[in-house]
Amino acid sequence: MSEFSFGKRERLAKRPQFELVMNRGHKRRIETYCTVFFLPNGLDRKRLGIIASRKIGNAVVRNRAKRRIREVFRHIKKHIEPAMDIVIISGRDLVSLPSSVLEKKISQSLPVKR
């Protein structure tokens, strides 16, 4: 697997997994753009889940938000702590933000690889 890929093994898929991270994990808000939760999972890889509710817009906007977060995660994932479950809740203003700025803001809020 190449260093920028993002396959199914690296995703959170089920509702209980989401709830575990959001209840037990650390929470960081990045202004009005998004909210980040993270929790060590004891596995050999990190996993990402994205929530984009109907509040932020219609289906097109929600898809766009998910893709942008996924894109950022692909770029920054080699820098951050492995063995971590991460949940990102997209906010309303995230879509209008340039990706370089978004990438910087998210990577600052996550623990760096030791």
Added chain:
RNA sequence: GAAGUAAACCGGGUGAUCGCUGUCUCGGCUUCAGGUCGGGAGAGAGGAAAGUCCGGGCUCCACAGAGCAGGAUACUCCGUAACGCGGAGUGGGGGUGACCUCAAGGAAAGUGCAACAGAAAAGAAACGGCCCACCCGGUGGAAGUGCAAACUUUUAGCGGCGGCAAUGGUGAAAAGGUGAGGUAAGAGCUCACCAGUACCAUCGGUGACGGUGGUAGCUUGGCAAACCCUAUCCGGAGCAAGAUCAAAUAGGAAAGUGUUUGAGGGUGGCUCGCCCGAAACUUUCGGGUUGAUUGCUUGAGCCUGUCGGCAACGGCAGGCCUAGAUUGAUGAUCACCUCUUCCUUGCUGGAUUCGUCCAUCAGGGGAGAACAAAACCCGGCUUAUGGUUUGCUUCGGUC
């Protein structure tokens, strides 16, 4: 050129890098199937994918059956798997016109409704008003008879009985309109013309209907997007349908009903019917699941040609395979091109209050590129939205 009207088409393109989801394929590891890792090839949202408003396919409920209830539709013919959809027409209404538009059956089956205004809103009666010819009663005048009281006749006007529905500032709507005759006054009461209704004949049309001629009573209001009546159609639920596999709880406790005289279930309105059911079922308490595969994309499919048809559409021949996700796959970055708009520089032309302003062309820079994303699949409708082209109409200008 401007304004309008109808229809058709497109839904940014190319390249590079990284990445996502299926399919096919090659190789490694493991293996009962298969899984996993890496590489390659090729595919990957829409005209509305949307709203979920109609209609169907498909699946299950019995083979989809009867009655009631309920719902939908409502000019004609055609198209279609079907429709509440489409096409072509007919008839109203609107527009100078191209064209647009119409929930377009029944109001002498019944029940109902009509604010305000108005005398009155529905078997035209009451009220105001008009008339008083006929019948009756007063009053005034005239004439006659009589000494007189009075009586008779006639006339004018009033009232009663009665006649009339033309008139009554309204109103969306007031019982055909105009003219003439007629009458006490009037009235389709009668007549002429016009409008409308019904029926008959005839011609054209598959038909809705239209043309022409005649007859009738002369005319019977509006609303059925009020109930209703008539005709036609509709069984219910939906891919979380349904099927298979695996795992888990396991045949737990209590109460009730019942074993052929049949409990209970299948079923989303009710009744019947039908099917399952020769034994279990229901309720409460307690416990446990809520995974994987399939359904799942070859279909009323798309394209091209040809034939039939005004058209919707259909027949035939050839070719093509074109998304199948499930926290839900199409994106990000960069470059160039296309379009729109703003700023700026310059040339040319025009105007000028000499400050500048307007138009065309060329260069540079910035910003923007709509509406909106499949979720079983089709046919429609509705709504949202950026453009391009073409036909036609009206008005204006030039030759």
